[in-house]
Amino acid sequence: MKTIDLTLKIWRQKNNDALGGFETYLLRDISTDMSFLEMLDVLNEQLTAEGKIPVAFDHDCREGICGSCGAMVNGIAHGPVKLNNLCQLHMRAFNSGDTLVIEPFRSRAFPIRKDLMVDRSALDRIIQAGGYVSVNTGGGVDGNAIPISSETAELAMDSAACVGCGACVASCPNDAAMLFTGAKITQLGLLPQGQPERKERARAMVTQMDKEGFGFCSNERECQAQCPKGISIRSIARMNRDFFRGSLFGE
Amino acid sequence: MWFFNFCKSSIGRKFFMALSGLLLLAFLAVHAFGNAAIYAGSKYFQFYADFLHNFPVLVLLASVGLGSVLVLHIVLGLSLFLEKRQRTGRYEVYARLTENTFASRTMGYTGLFILLFLIIHVTTFVFAPGSDTPISVVVMERFSSFFFSLFYLVSFIALGVHLNHGFFSMMQTFGFNHPRYDKTISVLTVAVPVAFLVIFGGIPLYFMSGAGASFMHH
Protein backbone atom coordinates (compact mmCIF):
# COMPACT_ATOMS: atom_id res chain seq x y z
CA MET A 1 0.00 0.00 0.00
CA LYS A 2 1.44 3.33 -1.07
CA THR A 3 1.36 6.08 1.56
CA ILE A 4 2.18 9.79 1.48
CA ASP A 5 2.95 12.54 3.99
CA LEU A 6 1.13 15.84 3.71
CA THR A 7 1.07 19.35 5.14
CA LEU A 8 -2.45 20.73 5.41
CA LYS A 9 -3.25 24.42 5.75
CA ILE A 10 -6.92 24.47 6.71
CA TRP A 11 -9.23 27.43 7.27
CA ARG A 12 -10.59 27.33 10.82
CA GLN A 13 -13.45 29.57 11.84
CA LYS A 14 -15.77 29.12 14.81
CA ASN A 15 -18.84 30.67 13.18
CA ASN A 16 -19.81 33.36 10.70
CA ASP A 17 -19.16 36.20 13.14
CA ALA A 18 -15.85 34.91 14.48
CA LEU A 19 -12.53 35.80 12.93
CA GLY A 20 -11.05 32.86 11.03
CA GLY A 21 -7.52 31.87 10.16
CA PHE A 22 -5.36 29.09 8.77
CA GLU A 23 -4.05 26.25 10.94
CA THR A 24 -1.27 23.99 9.74
CA TYR A 25 -1.33 20.22 10.34
CA LEU A 26 1.09 17.45 9.45
CA LEU A 27 -0.31 14.10 8.38
CA ARG A 28 1.86 11.00 7.96
CA ASP A 29 1.32 7.69 6.19
CA ILE A 30 -1.88 8.55 4.36
CA SER A 31 -2.91 5.73 2.04
CA THR A 32 -3.26 6.87 -1.56
CA ASP A 33 -6.40 4.69 -1.77
CA MET A 34 -8.17 6.95 0.71
CA SER A 35 -10.68 9.51 -0.42
CA PHE A 36 -10.09 13.15 0.47
CA LEU A 37 -12.81 13.06 3.11
CA GLU A 38 -11.33 9.88 4.65
CA MET A 39 -8.05 11.76 4.88
CA LEU A 40 -9.88 14.52 6.77
CA ASP A 41 -11.45 11.82 8.99
CA VAL A 42 -7.94 10.63 9.88
CA LEU A 43 -6.95 14.20 10.70
CA ASN A 44 -10.03 14.61 12.88
CA GLU A 45 -9.30 11.41 14.82
CA GLN A 46 -5.81 12.71 15.40
CA LEU A 47 -7.17 16.08 16.57
CA THR A 48 -9.73 14.40 18.86
CA ALA A 49 -7.00 12.25 20.42
CA GLU A 50 -5.02 15.42 21.09
CA GLY A 51 -8.08 16.97 22.76
CA LYS A 52 -8.53 19.52 19.98
CA ILE A 53 -11.68 20.45 18.06
CA PRO A 54 -12.06 18.48 14.81
CA VAL A 55 -12.40 20.25 11.46
CA ALA A 56 -16.06 20.64 10.48
CA PHE A 57 -16.95 19.78 6.89
CA ASP A 58 -20.17 18.83 5.10
CA HIS A 59 -20.68 15.38 3.62
CA ASP A 60 -23.44 12.86 3.17
CA CYS A 61 -23.46 10.28 0.36
CA ARG A 62 -19.70 10.21 -0.20
CA GLU A 63 -20.38 8.93 -3.69
CA GLY A 64 -20.65 12.18 -5.61
CA ILE A 65 -24.42 12.41 -5.94
CA CYS A 66 -25.77 14.48 -3.06
CA GLY A 67 -23.80 17.70 -3.44
CA SER A 68 -23.08 18.12 0.27
CA CYS A 69 -19.32 18.05 0.18
CA GLY A 70 -16.99 20.65 -1.25
CA ALA A 71 -13.99 22.81 -0.46
CA MET A 72 -11.31 24.71 -2.34
CA VAL A 73 -8.14 22.62 -2.53
CA ASN A 74 -5.16 24.69 -3.65
CA GLY A 75 -7.54 27.20 -5.20
CA ILE A 76 -9.66 24.74 -7.17
CA ALA A 77 -13.20 23.72 -6.24
CA HIS A 78 -13.23 19.99 -5.32
CA GLY A 79 -9.47 19.79 -5.94
CA PRO A 80 -7.27 19.13 -8.95
CA VAL A 81 -9.13 16.21 -10.61
CA LYS A 82 -11.74 17.30 -13.15
CA LEU A 83 -15.38 16.14 -13.08
CA ASN A 84 -15.05 15.04 -9.48
CA ASN A 85 -16.77 15.90 -6.22
CA LEU A 86 -14.50 16.25 -3.20
CA CYS A 87 -15.71 12.92 -1.74
CA GLN A 88 -14.69 11.19 -4.96
CA LEU A 89 -11.23 12.76 -5.00
CA HIS A 90 -8.61 10.23 -3.98
CA MET A 91 -5.28 10.82 -2.35
CA ARG A 92 -3.46 9.28 -5.32
CA ALA A 93 -3.95 12.70 -6.93
CA PHE A 94 -1.25 14.04 -4.57
CA ASN A 95 2.43 13.43 -3.93
CA SER A 96 4.28 12.94 -0.69
CA GLY A 97 5.48 16.27 0.67
CA ASP A 98 2.63 18.29 -0.93
CA THR A 99 1.12 21.21 0.93
CA LEU A 100 -2.65 21.45 0.53
CA VAL A 101 -4.40 24.75 1.20
CA ILE A 102 -8.01 23.93 2.06
CA GLU A 103 -10.58 26.73 2.19
CA PRO A 104 -14.37 26.81 2.36
CA PHE A 105 -16.46 27.64 -0.74
CA ARG A 106 -16.58 31.40 -0.31
CA SER A 107 -19.38 33.65 -1.49
CA ARG A 108 -21.20 36.69 -0.20
CA ALA A 109 -24.30 34.53 -0.29
CA PHE A 110 -22.71 31.58 1.61
CA PRO A 111 -22.25 32.45 5.31
CA ILE A 112 -19.64 30.25 7.00
CA ARG A 113 -21.20 27.98 9.60
CA LYS A 114 -17.94 26.49 10.87
CA ASP A 115 -14.52 25.81 9.30
CA LEU A 116 -15.20 24.33 5.85
CA MET A 117 -18.98 24.18 6.31
CA VAL A 118 -20.91 26.90 4.52
CA ASP A 119 -24.62 27.67 4.42
CA ARG A 120 -25.75 27.16 0.82
CA SER A 121 -29.47 27.59 1.43
CA ALA A 122 -29.36 30.59 -0.92
CA LEU A 123 -29.31 28.01 -3.72
CA ASP A 124 -32.40 26.32 -2.26
CA ARG A 125 -34.22 29.64 -2.21
CA ILE A 126 -33.44 30.12 -5.93
CA ILE A 127 -35.09 26.73 -6.58
CA GLN A 128 -38.06 27.66 -4.39
CA ALA A 129 -38.53 30.84 -6.44
CA GLY A 130 -39.30 28.90 -9.62
CA GLY A 131 -37.27 25.73 -10.11
CA TYR A 132 -40.31 23.46 -10.17
CA VAL A 133 -43.33 22.46 -12.24
CA SER A 134 -46.77 22.84 -10.69
CA VAL A 135 -48.93 19.72 -10.88
CA ASN A 136 -51.86 20.61 -8.72
CA THR A 137 -54.57 18.05 -9.46
CA GLY A 138 -55.30 14.69 -11.04
CA GLY A 139 -53.82 11.24 -10.86
CA GLY A 140 -50.34 10.22 -11.82
CA VAL A 141 -49.67 10.57 -15.55
CA ASP A 142 -48.47 7.57 -17.51
CA GLY A 143 -44.70 7.69 -17.88
CA ASN A 144 -44.87 7.60 -21.67
CA ALA A 145 -47.99 9.74 -22.17
CA ILE A 146 -45.88 12.70 -23.36
CA PRO A 147 -43.36 11.67 -26.00
CA ILE A 148 -39.88 13.17 -25.51
CA SER A 149 -37.05 12.52 -27.94
CA SER A 150 -34.09 10.73 -26.47
CA GLU A 151 -31.77 13.62 -27.49
CA THR A 152 -33.91 16.06 -25.51
CA ALA A 153 -34.10 13.72 -22.57
CA GLU A 154 -30.31 13.35 -22.61
CA LEU A 155 -29.75 17.11 -22.78
CA ALA A 156 -32.18 17.72 -19.94
CA MET A 157 -30.42 15.00 -17.96
CA ASP A 158 -27.05 16.67 -18.57
CA SER A 159 -28.37 19.73 -16.76
CA ALA A 160 -30.21 17.70 -14.14
CA ALA A 161 -26.81 16.24 -13.22
CA CYS A 162 -26.20 19.44 -11.23
CA VAL A 163 -26.06 18.44 -7.55
CA GLY A 164 -26.10 22.03 -6.29
CA CYS A 165 -22.73 21.77 -4.55
CA GLY A 166 -21.89 25.43 -5.15
CA ALA A 167 -18.56 24.84 -6.92
CA CYS A 168 -19.61 27.20 -9.75
CA VAL A 169 -20.19 30.01 -7.26
CA ALA A 170 -16.99 29.23 -5.38
CA SER A 171 -14.80 29.17 -8.51
CA CYS A 172 -16.36 32.15 -10.30
CA PRO A 173 -14.18 35.29 -10.15
CA ASN A 174 -17.44 37.24 -9.84
CA ASP A 175 -19.01 35.00 -7.22
CA ALA A 176 -21.98 34.37 -9.54
CA ALA A 177 -24.54 31.56 -9.36
CA MET A 178 -25.33 31.69 -13.07
CA LEU A 179 -24.28 28.12 -13.90
CA PHE A 180 -26.37 26.65 -11.09
CA THR A 181 -29.43 28.75 -11.96
CA GLY A 182 -28.91 28.16 -15.68
CA ALA A 183 -28.74 24.39 -15.15
CA LYS A 184 -31.97 24.34 -13.16
CA ILE A 185 -33.74 26.51 -15.74
CA THR A 186 -32.44 24.40 -18.64
CA GLN A 187 -33.39 21.09 -17.06
CA LEU A 188 -37.06 22.12 -16.92
CA GLY A 189 -37.04 24.36 -19.98
CA LEU A 190 -36.07 21.51 -22.30
CA LEU A 191 -38.98 19.30 -21.28
CA PRO A 192 -42.66 19.71 -22.21
CA GLN A 193 -43.70 19.75 -18.55
CA GLY A 194 -41.55 22.81 -17.97
CA GLN A 195 -43.15 24.97 -20.68
CA PRO A 196 -46.18 26.54 -18.95
CA GLU A 197 -44.07 28.25 -16.28
CA ARG A 198 -40.96 28.79 -18.38
CA LYS A 199 -40.91 32.58 -18.80
CA GLU A 200 -42.02 33.31 -15.27
CA ARG A 201 -39.54 30.75 -13.94
CA ALA A 202 -36.50 32.52 -15.40
CA ARG A 203 -37.65 35.89 -14.16
CA ALA A 204 -38.40 34.66 -10.64
CA MET A 205 -35.22 32.62 -10.26
CA VAL A 206 -32.92 35.36 -11.58
CA THR A 207 -34.59 37.92 -9.33
CA GLN A 208 -34.04 35.64 -6.32
CA MET A 209 -30.45 34.98 -7.40
CA ASP A 210 -29.74 38.72 -7.43
CA LYS A 211 -31.51 39.20 -4.10
CA GLU A 212 -29.25 36.63 -2.45
CA GLY A 213 -26.21 38.76 -3.30
CA PHE A 214 -24.59 36.59 -5.97
CA GLY A 215 -22.48 38.39 -8.57
CA PHE A 216 -23.02 39.01 -12.29
CA CYS A 217 -21.50 36.99 -15.11
CA SER A 218 -18.59 38.21 -17.22
CA ASN A 219 -18.36 35.00 -19.23
CA GLU A 220 -15.09 33.86 -17.71
CA ARG A 221 -16.15 30.21 -18.15
CA GLU A 222 -14.44 29.20 -14.91
CA CYS A 223 -17.65 27.63 -13.53
CA GLN A 224 -17.80 25.29 -16.52
CA ALA A 225 -14.14 24.33 -16.07
CA GLN A 226 -14.56 23.51 -12.37
CA CYS A 227 -18.08 22.02 -12.28
CA PRO A 228 -17.84 18.42 -11.03
CA LYS A 229 -20.78 17.48 -13.26
CA GLY A 230 -19.55 19.15 -16.44
CA ILE A 231 -22.49 21.55 -16.79
CA SER A 232 -21.97 23.76 -19.85
CA ILE A 233 -22.32 27.54 -20.04
CA ARG A 234 -24.82 26.87 -22.83
CA SER A 235 -27.25 26.63 -19.94
CA ILE A 236 -26.40 30.23 -19.01
CA ALA A 237 -27.13 31.33 -22.58
CA ARG A 238 -30.49 29.55 -22.37
CA MET A 239 -31.23 31.24 -19.04
CA ASN A 240 -30.44 34.63 -20.62
CA ARG A 241 -32.83 33.92 -23.50
CA ASP A 242 -35.57 32.78 -21.13
CA PHE A 243 -34.94 35.80 -18.92
CA PHE A 244 -35.23 38.22 -21.87
CA ARG A 245 -38.46 36.56 -22.95
CA GLY A 246 -39.75 36.50 -19.39
CA SER A 247 -38.95 40.17 -18.87
CA LEU A 248 -40.41 41.28 -22.19
CA PHE A 249 -43.43 39.00 -22.52
CA GLY A 250 -43.92 37.41 -19.09
CA GLU A 251 -47.14 37.75 -17.11
CA MET B 1 -42.05 48.18 -13.45
CA TRP B 2 -40.74 45.51 -15.77
CA PHE B 3 -38.25 47.70 -17.64
CA PHE B 4 -36.81 49.13 -14.44
CA ASN B 5 -36.51 45.64 -12.93
CA PHE B 6 -34.83 44.41 -16.08
CA CYS B 7 -32.24 47.22 -15.95
CA LYS B 8 -31.50 46.54 -12.30
CA SER B 9 -31.03 42.78 -12.73
CA SER B 10 -27.63 41.13 -13.15
CA ILE B 11 -28.56 39.81 -16.60
CA GLY B 12 -30.15 43.11 -17.62
CA ARG B 13 -26.95 45.00 -16.85
CA LYS B 14 -25.03 42.50 -18.92
CA PHE B 15 -27.54 42.91 -21.73
CA PHE B 16 -26.87 46.66 -21.89
CA MET B 17 -23.14 45.97 -21.70
CA ALA B 18 -23.45 43.69 -24.74
CA LEU B 19 -25.83 46.02 -26.58
CA SER B 20 -23.56 49.05 -26.12
CA GLY B 21 -20.60 46.89 -27.18
CA LEU B 22 -22.49 45.87 -30.33
CA LEU B 23 -23.32 49.50 -31.20
CA LEU B 24 -19.69 50.51 -30.67
CA LEU B 25 -18.67 47.64 -32.92
CA ALA B 26 -21.10 48.81 -35.60
CA PHE B 27 -19.64 52.32 -35.41
CA LEU B 28 -16.10 50.93 -35.62
CA ALA B 29 -17.02 48.97 -38.74
CA VAL B 30 -18.30 52.11 -40.51
CA HIS B 31 -15.31 54.12 -39.30
CA ALA B 32 -12.87 51.46 -40.52
CA PHE B 33 -14.56 51.39 -43.90
CA GLY B 34 -14.25 55.18 -44.25
CA ASN B 35 -10.67 55.31 -43.06
CA ALA B 36 -9.66 52.67 -45.55
CA ALA B 37 -9.84 55.56 -48.06
CA ILE B 38 -6.47 56.65 -46.64
CA TYR B 39 -4.84 53.73 -48.45
CA ALA B 40 -6.21 55.11 -51.75
CA GLY B 41 -4.57 58.48 -51.17
CA SER B 42 -5.24 61.91 -49.67
CA LYS B 43 -7.65 62.96 -52.42
CA TYR B 44 -10.06 60.12 -51.71
CA PHE B 45 -9.75 60.50 -47.96
CA GLN B 46 -10.36 64.26 -48.16
CA PHE B 47 -13.37 63.58 -50.37
CA TYR B 48 -14.79 61.16 -47.79
CA ALA B 49 -14.25 63.67 -44.96
CA ASP B 50 -15.82 66.54 -46.92
CA PHE B 51 -18.70 64.30 -47.93
CA LEU B 52 -19.50 63.58 -44.26
CA HIS B 53 -19.40 67.27 -43.43
CA ASN B 54 -22.12 67.97 -45.96
CA PHE B 55 -24.53 66.54 -43.39
CA PRO B 56 -23.78 68.48 -40.20
CA VAL B 57 -27.05 67.52 -38.49
CA LEU B 58 -26.51 63.82 -39.13
CA VAL B 59 -22.93 64.04 -37.91
CA LEU B 60 -24.05 65.84 -34.75
CA LEU B 61 -26.79 63.28 -34.05
CA ALA B 62 -24.41 60.38 -34.65
CA SER B 63 -21.79 61.96 -32.36
CA VAL B 64 -24.25 62.53 -29.52
CA GLY B 65 -25.66 59.01 -29.90
CA LEU B 66 -22.22 57.45 -30.02
CA GLY B 67 -21.08 59.48 -27.02
CA SER B 68 -24.05 58.34 -24.95
CA VAL B 69 -23.52 54.70 -25.90
CA LEU B 70 -19.85 55.01 -24.98
CA VAL B 71 -20.64 56.59 -21.61
CA LEU B 72 -23.16 53.82 -20.87
CA HIS B 73 -20.60 51.17 -21.86
CA ILE B 74 -17.84 52.72 -19.73
CA VAL B 75 -19.96 53.34 -16.64
CA LEU B 76 -21.44 49.82 -16.70
CA GLY B 77 -18.13 48.21 -17.67
CA LEU B 78 -16.17 49.90 -14.92
CA SER B 79 -18.80 49.16 -12.27
CA LEU B 80 -18.74 45.47 -13.27
CA PHE B 81 -14.95 45.50 -13.36
CA LEU B 82 -14.59 47.08 -9.90
CA GLU B 83 -17.12 44.68 -8.42
CA LYS B 84 -15.21 41.77 -9.92
CA ARG B 85 -11.96 42.94 -8.37
CA GLN B 86 -13.61 43.01 -4.96
CA ARG B 87 -14.99 39.51 -5.31
CA THR B 88 -11.99 37.77 -6.87
CA GLY B 89 -9.72 38.41 -3.88
CA ARG B 90 -11.69 36.23 -1.49
CA TYR B 91 -9.26 33.27 -1.40
CA GLU B 92 -5.78 32.76 -0.02
CA VAL B 93 -5.05 30.53 -3.03
CA TYR B 94 -7.08 30.82 -6.23
CA ALA B 95 -6.39 28.97 -9.46
CA ARG B 96 -7.93 29.24 -12.92
CA LEU B 97 -8.51 26.14 -15.03
CA THR B 98 -9.86 28.02 -18.07
CA GLU B 99 -7.22 28.52 -20.73
CA ASN B 100 -6.47 31.91 -22.31
CA THR B 101 -7.94 34.21 -19.71
CA PHE B 102 -5.66 37.14 -20.51
CA ALA B 103 -8.27 39.04 -22.52
CA SER B 104 -11.13 38.42 -20.08
CA ARG B 105 -9.07 39.34 -17.03
CA THR B 106 -7.87 42.61 -18.55
CA MET B 107 -11.17 43.95 -19.94
CA GLY B 108 -11.12 46.93 -17.57
CA TYR B 109 -7.52 47.82 -18.38
CA THR B 110 -7.79 47.42 -22.15
CA GLY B 111 -11.06 49.37 -21.94
CA LEU B 112 -9.41 52.23 -20.03
CA PHE B 113 -6.56 52.26 -22.52
CA ILE B 114 -9.06 52.58 -25.37
CA LEU B 115 -10.67 55.46 -23.48
CA LEU B 116 -7.29 57.23 -23.21
CA PHE B 117 -6.81 56.64 -26.90
CA LEU B 118 -10.26 58.02 -27.72
CA ILE B 119 -9.59 61.22 -25.76
CA ILE B 120 -6.30 61.79 -27.57
CA HIS B 121 -7.75 60.75 -30.91
CA VAL B 122 -10.76 63.06 -30.70
CA THR B 123 -8.74 66.05 -29.47
CA THR B 124 -6.18 65.53 -32.23
CA PHE B 125 -8.43 65.01 -35.20
CA VAL B 126 -11.81 66.47 -34.30
CA PHE B 127 -11.28 69.50 -32.07
CA ALA B 128 -7.67 70.64 -32.59
CA PRO B 129 -7.21 71.31 -36.30
CA GLY B 130 -8.42 74.69 -37.42
CA SER B 131 -11.03 74.57 -40.15
CA ASP B 132 -8.51 76.00 -42.61
CA THR B 133 -6.21 72.94 -42.58
CA PRO B 134 -7.58 70.05 -44.64
CA ILE B 135 -7.96 66.89 -42.54
CA SER B 136 -5.77 64.89 -44.93
CA VAL B 137 -2.88 67.27 -44.18
CA VAL B 138 -3.44 66.94 -40.41
CA VAL B 139 -3.43 63.13 -40.72
CA MET B 140 -0.17 63.21 -42.68
CA GLU B 141 1.50 65.58 -40.20
CA ARG B 142 0.46 63.73 -37.05
CA PHE B 143 1.43 60.30 -38.28
CA SER B 144 4.88 61.53 -39.29
CA SER B 145 5.67 61.44 -35.56
CA PHE B 146 7.06 58.03 -34.65
CA PHE B 147 5.71 58.02 -31.10
CA PHE B 148 2.27 59.17 -32.17
CA SER B 149 2.10 56.31 -34.66
CA LEU B 150 3.42 53.85 -32.11
CA PHE B 151 0.77 54.94 -29.59
CA TYR B 152 -1.90 54.32 -32.21
CA LEU B 153 -0.53 50.88 -32.95
CA VAL B 154 -0.49 49.91 -29.25
CA SER B 155 -4.05 51.21 -28.86
CA PHE B 156 -5.30 49.04 -31.71
CA ILE B 157 -3.65 46.03 -30.14
CA ALA B 158 -5.48 46.87 -26.90
CA LEU B 159 -8.71 47.14 -28.90
CA GLY B 160 -8.03 43.75 -30.47
CA VAL B 161 -7.51 42.12 -27.07
CA HIS B 162 -10.66 43.84 -25.72
CA LEU B 163 -12.71 42.56 -28.64
CA ASN B 164 -11.25 39.06 -28.44
CA HIS B 165 -13.12 38.50 -25.18
CA GLY B 166 -15.74 41.15 -25.96
CA PHE B 167 -17.13 39.49 -29.05
CA PHE B 168 -17.51 36.06 -27.49
CA SER B 169 -18.89 37.60 -24.31
CA MET B 170 -21.43 39.64 -26.24
CA MET B 171 -22.72 36.59 -28.12
CA GLN B 172 -22.97 34.55 -24.93
CA THR B 173 -24.76 37.36 -23.11
CA PHE B 174 -27.29 37.67 -25.94
CA GLY B 175 -27.84 33.92 -25.61
CA PHE B 176 -26.10 32.74 -28.77
CA ASN B 177 -24.47 29.54 -27.61
CA HIS B 178 -25.61 26.47 -29.43
CA PRO B 179 -23.66 23.71 -31.22
CA ARG B 180 -25.03 25.11 -34.49
CA TYR B 181 -23.17 28.45 -34.01
CA ASP B 182 -20.01 27.17 -32.29
CA LYS B 183 -17.85 27.21 -35.38
CA THR B 184 -19.02 30.62 -36.64
CA ILE B 185 -18.58 32.25 -33.25
CA SER B 186 -15.13 30.80 -32.64
CA VAL B 187 -13.99 32.01 -36.08
CA LEU B 188 -15.48 35.49 -35.59
CA THR B 189 -13.96 35.81 -32.09
CA VAL B 190 -10.57 35.86 -33.81
CA ALA B 191 -11.52 37.32 -37.20
CA VAL B 192 -13.33 40.45 -35.92
CA PRO B 193 -10.44 41.73 -33.73
CA VAL B 194 -7.90 40.83 -36.44
CA ALA B 195 -9.88 42.66 -39.12
CA PHE B 196 -9.93 45.86 -37.03
CA LEU B 197 -6.26 45.44 -36.16
CA VAL B 198 -5.32 45.13 -39.83
CA ILE B 199 -7.43 48.05 -41.12
CA PHE B 200 -6.78 50.49 -38.25
CA GLY B 201 -3.29 49.32 -37.31
CA GLY B 202 -2.28 49.44 -40.95
CA ILE B 203 -2.68 53.24 -40.97
CA PRO B 204 0.18 54.07 -38.54
CA LEU B 205 2.24 51.27 -40.14
CA TYR B 206 1.56 52.78 -43.57
CA PHE B 207 3.07 56.09 -42.46
CA MET B 208 5.81 54.56 -40.26
CA SER B 209 7.08 52.29 -43.03
CA GLY B 210 7.45 55.14 -45.48
CA ALA B 211 4.78 53.72 -47.78
CA GLY B 212 2.67 56.72 -46.81
CA ALA B 213 5.14 59.14 -48.44
CA SER B 214 3.03 58.97 -51.58
CA PHE B 215 -0.16 59.73 -49.59
CA MET B 216 -0.30 63.43 -50.59
CA HIS B 217 0.40 62.70 -54.27
CA HIS B 218 -2.87 60.88 -54.84
Ligand code: HEM
Ligand atom coordinates in the same frame (compact mmCIF):
# COMPACT_ATOMS: atom_id res chain seq x y z
C1 HEM C 1 -14.70 51.48 -29.35
C2 HEM C 1 -14.55 51.06 -28.16
C3 HEM C 1 -15.13 49.81 -27.53
C4 HEM C 1 -15.72 48.70 -28.08
C5 HEM C 1 -15.99 48.42 -29.54
C6 HEM C 1 -16.06 47.81 -26.99
C7 HEM C 1 -16.69 46.59 -27.12
C8 HEM C 1 -17.03 45.75 -26.09
C9 HEM C 1 -17.80 44.55 -26.21
C10 HEM C 1 -18.39 43.98 -27.49
C11 HEM C 1 -17.92 44.01 -24.94
C12 HEM C 1 -18.64 42.73 -24.55
C13 HEM C 1 -19.98 42.96 -23.89
C14 HEM C 1 -20.42 41.75 -23.10
O1 HEM C 1 -19.68 41.25 -22.26
O2 HEM C 1 -21.52 41.29 -23.31
C15 HEM C 1 -17.20 44.86 -24.05
C16 HEM C 1 -17.06 44.63 -22.69
C17 HEM C 1 -16.41 45.48 -21.83
N1 HEM C 1 -15.93 46.76 -22.11
FE1 HEM C 1 -15.78 47.54 -23.95
N2 HEM C 1 -15.67 48.38 -25.81
C18 HEM C 1 -15.10 49.61 -26.10
C19 HEM C 1 -14.61 50.54 -25.21
C20 HEM C 1 -14.54 50.36 -23.85
C21 HEM C 1 -14.09 51.38 -22.95
C22 HEM C 1 -13.63 52.79 -23.30
C23 HEM C 1 -14.15 50.82 -21.71
C24 HEM C 1 -13.75 51.61 -20.48
C25 HEM C 1 -13.46 51.20 -19.38
C26 HEM C 1 -14.64 49.44 -21.83
C27 HEM C 1 -14.82 48.52 -20.81
C28 HEM C 1 -15.38 47.28 -20.95
C29 HEM C 1 -15.47 46.27 -19.90
C30 HEM C 1 -14.95 46.40 -18.49
C31 HEM C 1 -16.13 45.16 -20.46
C32 HEM C 1 -16.41 43.82 -19.81
C33 HEM C 1 -17.52 43.70 -18.90
C34 HEM C 1 -17.49 42.29 -18.39
O3 HEM C 1 -16.63 41.99 -17.56
O4 HEM C 1 -18.29 41.50 -18.87
N3 HEM C 1 -14.88 49.20 -23.16
N4 HEM C 1 -16.67 45.92 -24.76
Ligand code: FES
Ligand atom coordinates in the same frame (compact mmCIF):
# COMPACT_ATOMS: atom_id res chain seq x y z
S1 FES D 1 -20.72 13.77 -0.07
FE1 FES D 1 -22.37 13.58 -1.46
S2 FES D 1 -21.47 14.48 -3.23
FE2 FES D 1 -19.78 14.41 -1.90
